[in-house]
Amino acid sequence: MTATEPQIGGRIKRLRRLKGVSQAQLAEALDISASYLNLIEHNRRRITVPLLFRTAGYFGVEPGELAESDDGRLVGDLMELFGDDIFADADLTNQDIRDLAANHPAVGRAVLKLFDHVRHLRSPEARTETAPETGHNVVTEAVSDFLQENANHFPALETAAERVRHDIDNAAERFEEGLRVWLFNVFGIETRLASLPNGVMRRLEGGGRVLAIADTLEPESALFVMAQQAALLAAKAEIDRLIETSTLPQPDAVPLARNVLASYTAAALIMPYEAFYTACRNTRYDIERLGRRFRASFEQVCHRMTTLQRPGMAGIPLHLVRTDIAGNISKRFSLSGIHIPRHSGACPRWNVYSAFLNPGQINVQLSQMPDGQRFFCIAKAITKGGYAHNAPRRHIAIGLGCAISHAANMIYAEGIDLDAPSGAVPIGVGCRICPRMECGQRAHPPADHRFSADTGERMENLYMQRG
Numbered sequence: 001m002t003a004t005e006p007q008i009g010g011r012i013k014r015l016r017r018l019k020g021v022s023q024a025q026l027a028e029a030l031d032i033s034a035s036y037l038n039l040i041e042h043n044r045r046r047i048t049v050p051l052l053f054r055t056a057g058y059f060g061v062e063p064g065e066l067a068e069s070d071d072g073r074l075v076g077d078l079m080e081l082f083g084d085d086i087f088a089d090a091d092l093t094n095q096d097i098r099d100l101a102a103n104h105p106a107v108g109r110a111v112l113k114l115f116d117h118v119r120h121l122r123s124p125e126a127r128t129e130t131a132p133e134t135g136h137n138v139v140t141e142a143v144s145d146f147l148q149e150n151a152n153h154f155p156a157l158e159t160a161a162e163r164v165r166h167d168i169d170n171a172a173e174r175f176e177e178g179l180r181v182w183l184f185n186v187f188g189i190e191t192r193l194a195s196l197p198n199g200v201m202r203r204l205e206g207g208g209r210v211l212a213i214a215d216t217l218e219p220e221s222a223l224f225v226m227a228q229q230a231a232l233l234a235a236k237a238e239i240d241r242l243i244e245t246s247t248l249p250q251p252d253a254v255p256l257a258r259n260v261l262a263s264y265t266a267a268a269l270i271m272p273y274e275a276f277y278t279a280c281r282n283t284r285y286d287i288e289r290l291g292r293r294f295r296a297s298f299e300q301v302c303h304r305m306t307t308l309q310r311p312g313m314a315g316i317p318l319h320l321v322r323t324d325i326a327g328n329i330s331k332r333f334s335l336s337g338i339h340i341p342r343h344s345g346a347c348p349r350w351n352v353y354s355a356f357l358n359p360g361q362i363n364v365q366l367s368q369m370p371d372g373q374r375f376f377c378i379a380k381a382i383t384k385g386g387y388a389h390n391a392p393r394r395h396i397a398i399g400l401g402c403a404i405s406h407a408a409n410m411i412y413a414e415g416i417d418l419d420a421p422s423g424a425v426p427i428g429v430g431c432r433i434c435p436r437m438e439c440g441q442r443a444h445p446p447a448d449h450r451f452s453a454d455t456g457e458r459m460e461n462l463y464m465q466r467g
């Protein structure tokens with residue numbers, strides 16, 4: 001009997017958890033033993049084609065989608081890790097790293113966690129007496145991994161949001177007014193605009209009876225912070241349960257994780273799953289049109305798009321990256337298969353960086369990784385803050401994209417030849433693990449390449465070599 005490659009265990013485990021069933025329940029539904037399913041989920045047994053089709057049918061997904069490799073991000077993270085200077089003499093090959101990710105994924109993730117802590121200990125902040133035991137980078141990466149492991153989709157929070165949204169819609173005709181009425185009727189909290197210190201978006205005052213919202217916020221942001229406060233109250237049990245059952249470092253990552261999950265629930269309140277999913281399909285993922293329909297910002301809509309992973313009602317598998325003008329990546333998530341750097345800035349050829357040259361415009365790019373994978377990416381640079389005189393402003397860029405096979409489903413692909421062999425921009429992940437020696441934008445040589453300069457020939461970039 002023909003068998004598929006055994007790299008789908010993590011995907012089956014994720015879908016099982018999303019559906020809220022145990023290993024024993026899924027094994028019974030598939031007519032296999034729980035021990036066999038456990039081996040499959042840990043990539044220790046191949047899954048036969050008939051079983052693959054039964055599993056896909058159970059979860060309501062296409063067999064091809066289920067069979068896609070689940071170790072791509074781990075491979076990319078490990079390649080970035082082993083590209084660090086401390087491994088310069090290790091003589092590891094890319095195949096060695098792929099073998100580690102494929103055969104021992106749990107070991108690979110443990111190595112990543114260890115390296116996160118090593119990087120923190122090497123940082124200047126870690127050498128100060130007041131530095132926390134677990135550094136900011138370690139915490140943010142832990143929360144990022146938590147979102148990735150759950151495909152940025154939390155059924156319990158979706159259910160909580162749908163329950164609350166039903167009550168809000170019954171309280172008033174307009175969502176914002178209904179939310180205000182609901183907060184007051186259920187929790188006795190009055191909402192009002194107020195002059196708050198710079199950087200403070202919302203604050204509970206009056207012994208927790210008044211929700212003060214900064215009067216400098218744009219309407220979409222003001223609505224979102226009000227919804228976030230509602231989420232913290234209404235979905236507290238669900239959020240606490242998700243954190244308690246996670247592998248997040250306790251207690252360091254808890255405040256950040258709670259804020260992230262509350263934001264997730266707030267977005268689900270403003271953009272209910274089924275209505276938003278239908279609107280995405282009908283508008284072909286027109287972000288600005290969706291923003292007007294749901295009274296949400298560009299970034300909020302992009303984030304919500306990445307959460308559409310409900311079995312049987314899933315959206316396009318997307319990736320999202322947010323970076324500032326200095327190249328610091330503050331948010332990253334990928335279901336498209338593209339690898340977003342874990343510890344450093346991404347390739348300068350990514351349009352999420354060139355978007356700063358055309359602020360306010362949506363920039364479109366076909367891109368191709370060194371391994372031949374092609375992606376369709378859009379990016380937009382936006383400005384945050386600065387709503388008062390002399391208030392500081394933040395310039396960030398949001399990048400959103402998918403594998404080229406899904407590009408035709410997005411309105412931004414209209415008029416673009418997606419099959420043009422020369423139409424894709426050659427990009428990489430980061431200079432230290434990118435093999436494109438002919439790139440004139442290199443900031444470093446690749447980790448496995450010994451730098452040497454030919455005194456008889458001067459290239460435009462010292463780290464560049466002719467192909």
